[in-house]
Amino acid sequence: MFHTILIANRGEIACRIISTCKQLGIRSVAVFSDVDASALHVQLADEAVNIGEAEPEKSYLNISAIIQAAKATGAQAIHPGYGFLAESEAFALACAESQLVFIGPPASAIAAMGNKSAAKALMEEAGVPLVPGYHGNEQHPDFLSRAAVEIGFPVLIKASSGGGGKGMRIVEDVDTFNDALLSCQREAQSSFGNDHVLLERYLAKPRHIEIQVFADEHGNIVHLHERDCSVQRRHQKVIEEAPAPGISHTQREAMGAAAIAAARAVNYVGAGTVEFICESDGSFYFMEMNTRLQVEHPVTEQITGLDLVEWQLRVAAGFPLPLTQKQIAVNGHAFEARIYAENPDNQFLPSIGMIRQLVFPLHERFTHGEVRVDSGIREGDVISPFYDPMIAKLIVHGPDRDSALAALSNALGQTHIQGLHTNVRFLQRLANDTAFAEADLDTGLIARRESQLFPDTPKLTPEALAIAALTRLAEQGFYSNQHTESWVEDPWDNTDGWRLSGRWKQQLQFSAGDQSYPVTLHHQDGRWQCEDRPLQWQTHLTTYGYLIHLQLAQHLLNARVYVDHHQYHFELLDKHYELTFDDPVQQSHHHRETETGSLTAPMPGKVLSIAIKAGDVVKSGQILLILEAMKMEHAIQSPHEGRVAELFYSVGDQVDEGAELLALEQTEK
Template identity: 50%
Template sequence: MIRKLLIANRGEIACRVIRTARSMGVNTVAVYSDADANALHVQMADEAVHLGPAPARESYLDIEKVIGAAQKTGADAIHPGYGFLSENADFCRACEAAGIIFVGPPTGAIEAMGSKSAAKRIMEEAKVPLVPGYHGANQDPGVIEGHAERIGYPVLLKAAAGGGGKGMRRVDRAQDFMEALEAAKREARNAFNDDIMLVERYVLSPRHVEIQVFCDSHGNGVYLHERDCSVQRRHQKVVEEAPAPGVSPELRARMGEAALRAAKAIGYVGAGTVEFLLDSRGEFYFMEMNTRLQVEHPVTELITGQDLVQWQLLVAGGEELPLQQQDIPLIGHAMEVRIYAEDPDNDFLPATGTLLRHCPPQQDDSVRVDTGVQSGDEISVHYDPMISKLIVHGSNRREALAKLDRALREYQIAGLTHNIPFLRRVINHSAFAGSAVTTHFIEENEAALLKATRVLSSVQLAGIAACLAAQRTGNCALRAPETDAHSPWHQGDAWRSNLMPTQQACIDFHGERHEIRFTAGGGQVLWHSGEHQGEIHTLADAQVAIVDGRRVNFTPVLHTGGGTLFIDGTQVDFAIVEPDLGESGDDAGHGLSAPMNGTIVSLLVEAGTPVEADQPLLVMEAMKMEHTLRAPKGGTVKQYFCSAGELVDGGSLLVDFEEGEA
């Protein structure tokens, strides 16, 4: 039995494991980096140990430091969560050498599945269906390219040690192969310190369906049904649901039995996920096995009524599985979306910043939020940009979908760009509602899902006017002297002798400017903007406005230079445009700026070099993903303002670029 557990991870999974461990009477130890000194998982644990600086290589990925933390605190087991060291065979071996229980599979199982090429050979022997491809040891680029030609384009390049979409590239044409191979190998080296690649046929219009398996050390093994994870961007999952729509009991059984064969072929113990590609004919092919708990495990928990982290701790402590295959229920339907700090309308670039407001929807038996952050926390460049997971359960898929949409409407995040509006567009798309999705769903529906048209409604403009009125009144009240507080010169309502106390402001909403004039006083705001006008009655001690006879709840989050308004199930981010006093210059240079905070990986051309439009100029890494900056037009790279290995701020000028003929 485990008595004291160290969680070698951070964020929502660390918080999740702490909650379950406590419910079982297990004491918990958190570990943290400089960036996470005040993180939620540190606050929740019984005790915590500092590992080192913010970069993961110097803290969460340092095996010696993590083992040392467990020994220092007397922990008899370590839960690795997912990511970081969760699938690191050396870490598993170090735990064993230190006499510490590793809450996960044996070292041999991790090593067997740690290399995608080796895993393919094992699965072939276990008679698990495979996608045609090359998984050999000869890594000469010409050899890999030759196998790609033999297989036929399009092909998929994958890092043998990869996961989460890193080190993965789709190649549609032979002339693009070498550039894609080089980029995939570089990303794999940065993420896994291993650039061995495999190549396989790219299955057109597939679904991504995975099976949750669980095995104990007594020879028992079960599968806990399947999850559909087809909606993806950059090979990373966006929406997951269980059970998978349209999967018959017979197909479920065939996939489940194949997954168990895969697990037993490597002597598996603990929680694992076998991932398959499912084509339109009902044929499925093995992709990989994740030898850890998956981010999307909560949907399986909700349709089975089981706590999979509890199962992990029981099995790691030497106990048998709580249920046998015939006893595992299938209850209703569950869906999960991942809430990310990212900009879907800008190629899903990750975002950094402070969570000025993080207010998830109210939770109950059918709505659950797993998170590791709270209002005031910083989303930094050092770690994955996931803010939380929102999971719902319904008696059927239609009910689960309705609950998910309502929960997304209620979710409030301010201070940085996030993907909630994008997620609402995804789940309300007719193809998703009709279960007609493949792994290409986002690319095939870009027009409807990305770069949505933004138009301010009269209700939204009214709410902004109320925010501006409250902000102006509050600012003036702060400046009013204690003496003669009733002087009109210190009122916050823009009082003027013999004139209406009208104020005005100019706001910027996604590049569109709106002039708003308003008069405020006594809980009433009169406003107009262009063709829109109205009257607002704000109620004392409540964020409620009565707009044109309609009572609307709203939540304002004001900050320097603008604000965020949550109203009528929508979020409106606006900036206040200050008057132009003629102080700004027009000598700004031309060039490329950093789209986010990140680290420069490499400069691809030398200064003074002519380049063509769309030619790669530099590569930067942020939040564990590589991003290539390309020439906007033909021209010349005049000068770099950065160097390889340098950490740069979002918005900073990186390249002085002069347009012209290449």
């Protein structure tokens, strides 16, 4: 076994690998960029090396800097994690040339599967079923457009060197094909340095099911069963589970055999994932093979009881696979929910900023347990625009799917993150969705269930307003409806709410979305009333807010209120509320002025292209410019007809969320 391993990655996967190294007594070396100097993976490792500036090209994608760091620290091997250089043929070759073990497949296997067009031809020879499409080298737009017509719409344009949902577009008709092609090629070039694409027939209501495979240098290949990764947004996975529900034994065996055949066709070694697209009739087609460990590998670990990183290290050190196919059993059911810094209500656009509050349920870290959290983020960390906005992976395990799903919903309900937009509440709605609970799964589930998953802001109930009012009272020092007598030397120091006139009235106002809600509180004889309803309650101060027990008639309501400045977040009767206390003093000092006709950035990012110039007359819906953030493109469209009065940024400029991009004068009608 190795004595020192360098981890050429960051975030939760780096922390995960370091954790396994510690268990095996292996010394770990972390690498980090300038902005990651205080990151968790840096502090967990035995040693850490700065490899460059924040931009991935100058740090985590800098092969020479990583090789140099490995040599300087005496590392024997390099684990690439997933993402960045994990599927880089050049990196695997550079490791070999420097006599460093690359903990991954041979460079030849990476090359064979890295080009999706060539991989599909190879899979066809190996007898693995393929989706009808075009996988050739001809890339002229006219040729590809004609090929798409022959395949039949809708078609999927996919970057040949892609992954993670980047460089993919669904096209419904020939009229929109060329624009989608250009956008896909730009994103592919930016993300992978290669704008080559392939075309596939887009299947109606498909499921995305993948098989985890493992191979050693001694010719042994096994699969560790399947995962269902159908629930996606932007072609990226949201919730994964294992095993896949509703799959017959015959189909499971056929997919496992096809996955092993795919790995054997490229002389594979190490951990890999063979991904299939499946139809309701049981037919399945090869999509791609990811020549690395996947983000969702923990669900496989939970149902098999295995440490897949440990398997990677042992295989890379030359040991045979620890188990045979017959010895790999399935135990129970597991889910993984990816917690991202993103705004589901704004097309899942990434969000950046500091995490001011971070609360997870009681959990295990990187190991087996009913609830497990894999994360490289801590409270106070900043999500930057340079890297993937994942905050954590919340993994649960249960004896069956129903119990595991209940555990997932409960764990998400106990998760609270404040300081930026996250998808936690969306994930909770998804976990509680009827279609998801019934395993009515396909890659279009989120779009299909849009009205259920993106409901209107819940109407504030009297109970919710009472909880908000009690939170405000707690901030003033009142923790129950009963006043407890206490001796004070100066009566003016007494905070019991006593008034000479008898009744103390407080007029409060809260807001949720664009709605305002006034609340009237009265206090007399040590007791409080809310809108003339007597309140019986107790409040306990917690780390982030208050735990409130409210008695209304025969019902006892409990709410844990998280407080961030004047924002109150709490769950009540299976609904999540986000209220803001409208402080009249604070409001008098903060006025946001809006300029008519300005367009603002919906997310922080870089101006990728500008399609107009000052003085141009534009139509409603016309694309004005394109922003790029975290390797994703977002088109800024004109909200109405008008004339471009001024551009405030140029191509290549970085912009903040909410920054004014241009001034648009509305034309007279």
